[in-house]
Amino acid sequence: NAEAAPQAAQPFLRIEGVSKRFGTFEAVKKVNLDIRKGEIFGLLGGSGCGKTTLLRMLAGFEVPTEGRIFLDGQDLGAVPPWDRPVHMMFQSYALFPHMTVEKNVGYGLKHEKMSDAERRDRVRAMLDLVKLTEFAQRKPHQISGGQRQRVALARALARQPKLLLLDEPLAALDKKLREHTQFELMSIQDRTGVTFIVVTHDQEEAMTLSNRIAVMDRGVVKQVGSPTEIYEYPKSRFVAGFIGSITTFAGRVAEIHGQTSKVEIADLRMVIEARSIPGLGVGQDVTVALRPEKIRLTRHEHQGPNVIAGQVHDIAYFGKDSLYRITLPTGAMISVHAVNAHRTGEWAASWEDPVWLSFDPASAILLTE
Numbered sequence: 001n002a003e004a005a006p007q008a009a010q011p012f013l014r015i016e017g018v019s020k021r022f023g024t025f026e027a028v029k030k031v032n033l034d035i036r037k038g039e040i041f042g043l044l045g046g047s048g049c050g051k052t053t054l055l056r057m058l059a060g061f062e063v064p065t066e067g068r069i070f071l072d073g074q075d076l077g078a079v080p081p082w083d084r085p086v087h088m089m090f091q092s093y094a095l096f097p098h099m100t101v102e103k104n105v106g107y108g109l110k111h112e113k114m115s116d117a118e119r120r121d122r123v124r125a126m127l128d129l130v131k132l133t134e135f136a137q138r139k140p141h142q143i144s145g146g147q148r149q150r151v152a153l154a155r156a157l158a159r160q161p162k163l164l165l166l167d168e169p170l171a172a173l174d175k176k177l178r179e180h181t182q183f184e185l186m187s188i189q190d191r192t193g194v195t196f197i198v199v200t201h202d203q204e205e206a207m208t209l210s211n212r213i214a215v216m217d218r219g220v221v222k223q224v225g226s227p228t229e230i231y232e233y234p235k236s237r238f239v240a241g242f243i244g245s246i247t248t249f250a251g252r253v254a255e256i257h258g259q260t261s262k263v264e265i266a267d268l269r270m271v272i273e274a275r276s277i278p279g280l281g282v283g284q285d286v287t288v289a290l291r292p293e294k295i296r297l298t299r300h301e302h303q304g305p306n307v308i309a310g311q312v313h314d315i316a317y318f319g320k321d322s323l324y325r326i327t328l329p330t331g332a333m334i335s336v337h338a339v340n341a342h343r344t345g346e347w348a349a350s351w352e353d354p355v356w357l358s359f360d361p362a363s364a365i366l367l368t369e
């Protein structure tokens with residue numbers, strides 16, 4: 001991903017205290033988001049968390065129960081969907097089956113004040129942008145799924161929106177095509193400079209595509225940040241577990257020494273040294289979260305903090321690496337992701353082996369929520 005790319009000072013899109021209720025059910029709860037011009041912003045969350053509802057409010061298909069939305073300084077409250085400089089690309093693409101690719105792309109320009117020549121040029125430029133020039137005369141059923149996705153994208157971009165909303169843009173594609181299409185989407189966004197908001201429930205997709213991500217849970221934005229910030233510095237158990245996998249231990253803060261804190265883990269009958277977080281207090285209940293790839297697996301006990309004895313319970317082999325599940329003396333299970341030994345020349349653990357786990361204090365994440 002291109003995290004460092006766009007840097008605009010003032011928010012381009014401001015979502016201010018936006019809520020949406022359907023009857024008594026609150027689908028979106030007091031969401032505040034500032035989105036920068038020219039960024040790909042990911043809205044990530046599980047099914048039913050309110051992502052699509054939020055997107056539909058930006059498009060104007062739903063009216064917020066409370067809150068306001070500003071785009072480029074303009075309050076969108078009184079602006080109907082067709083007058084908003086916002087376009088939405090639907091998951092189903094919603095192409096007209098009886099129209100050629102070219103006609104589909106030009107459809108949105110029908111009511112624009114422009115000459116026929118200008119319209120033709122615009123369509124040509126869009127087809128060129130999505131590399132579909134040679135398919136201009138085909139109908140949607142005569143092209144592949146990936147190509148249909150590009151037609152929908154070209155049609156959405158043809159009217160030169162300020163904001164493009166993409167609802168699960170890659171969901172209809174198979175895994176291989178999805179990876180390729182992610183990079184294509186990023187390149188098209190880069191060339192047009194249009195601000196993209198991408199809704200997805202797929203965390204890898206959100207991480208790859210987005211400059212920044214908002215992670216949502218039950219209508220609430222839990223955290224906003226770059227993919228690295230979200231992965232390395234999650235603020236809650238929900239976010240830590242939603243992006244990547246974690247093993248957690250309940251603990252209590254025993255000592256705080258600047259960068260690291262000591263946390264008593266009753267279950268393990270040991271003290272773990274973890275990376276301090278702001279606002280931490282001695283005696284506070286916390287959760288220590290560990291990522292499988294941050295844990296080292298060795299055959300011999302060694303010195304240092306954060307060393308735990310265990311036994312290999314099972315191994316899932318993935319080729320270049322393996323996922324080990326290790327039983328701890330307490331009966332708890334912990335996952336360890338290790339590069340396979342035949343690639344590093346090191347010892348390979350096998351079932352039932354006694355092993356030692358260790359990790360740096362900096363990679364032990366403290367969570368208070």
Ligand code: ATP
Nearest residue numbers: 022025027045046047048049050051052053054201
């Ligand atoms: P998914 O990934 O499954 O599409 P989502 O995060 O996009 O989920 P939304 O479609 O925004 O979720 O829906 C959020 C919640 O609001 C859901 O519980 C849904 O049932 C509810 N909801 C959405 N639209 C309506 C509606 N028109 N009337 C009543 N409830 C609704």
